[in-house]
Amino acid sequence: MWKIEVEAVSIYDFDYTLARWSMDPLTSLNIKERWVDVPVKLAGQPHVVRVIGRGTIENPVFEIRNDSEKNKEGIMKHIYSLFQWDRDLEQIHKHFLNTNLKGLFDEHPGTPIVKDFHLYDCLMKVIIHQQLNMKFAYTLTKRFVEQFGFQKDGVWFYPQPEIVADLDYKQLRELQFSQRKAEYVIDTSRLITNGTLDLEDLAERSNEEVMKKLIKIRGVGPWTTENWLMFGVGREDLFPRADIGIQNALKRYFDLDKKPDYEQMNEKSIGWEPFRSYASLTLWRSIEG
Incomplete structure (x- = not known):
């Protein structure tokens, strides 16, 4: 040891x-x-x-x-x-002290980007989680990993892409996956296995290149791509405007009558660049309890 x-x-x-x-x-x-x-x-x-x-x-x-x-x-x-x-999270903290999020960053200093453990694990998780409430999303992910992954010393490991690529859609349907979500998970794993999709290489490319590549994959849209870039790769300047949690956090923090639209979100986020991921995380944090 x-x-x-x-x-x-x-x-x-x-x-x-x-x-x-x-x-x-x-x-x-x-x-x-x-x-x-x-x-x-x-x-x-x-x-x-x-x-x-x-x-x-x-x-x-x-x-x-x-x-x-x-x-x-x-x-x-x-x-x-x-x-x-x-x-240097102190640098990022000081940046936001000069923005309209000063109060939020005063309350939550040193908030890092909390990444998932591996690029593939993260992609599978965000595909499974998209358009589901959080409780059921984690239930599905847990079933997926416990059924096809493995444990070492009591710690769960996601299955390798090769394992998932060999599955039949029916095997995920039995875990309460929808037919489409089963296809997205297995088909994406097959793209990785056959070399069409190289996540390690993709993680070195610009946000724009990643977005262009991933949204061509059936079942992977902008929300999924932004979340993979943030929680898989650790990119610092992402602001997922379509995320309901961020909309709710903005509504609460700025005391708005209703959730902001995209135009309002763009207006509120002026000056957050190039650290919008930290703003997003701290906004999420503010409503997580």
Whole structure:
């Protein structure tokens, strides 16, 4: 077993990452003891990495533990990419203190982009979650992973694309997937398996290129693409205007009579660039309780 202690470069609200991940019943964590077990897949091998919060928002310190000495460097690279501890959130906080979201950022400093554990996992999740209420969306995702994924040391891993690509639509229908959603999940996995869709390569491309590529895939629209870019890749300047949660948060924060339309959302978000993803996350956070 090895363990490493690291510090984030600036303010960082680790407890918020735990709170957001705790919405997903598949995630193994303990909010009180401040740890999460991260499923890491490297070179076809699963690793369970425990990340423990040891510090505060102002002085964030973390302990990373793993039982195996194999691929230590690769594991740490993945963990750093996931948590983005090298991102200066103080800079982003100061940016928003000069905008109409000052009050929100004063209330919630150090809110990071809380990414999903892997690019494929994130894409499957956002495809499954689209146009569903949150409770049922997580229920479907849980059934999908428990049926076709696997566990290591009590931690769930999503199935590999090759496993999903070989499924019959009927197998997802039996889990209460709609026929169309079953097709979207399996057909997208087949595109990945046959090399038509390379998520690692796509993650290196511009938002515009990703949008152009993904919306051509049946069942993947702008909302799905924006969410994959934010929660899978970690892009910093996304503002999903079609998201009901963000509309509700804006209505509440700005004390509007009704949810804002796109024109109002564009007007309210002037000056948020190039960090609109952090605005989106903090708006979501403001209504999550």
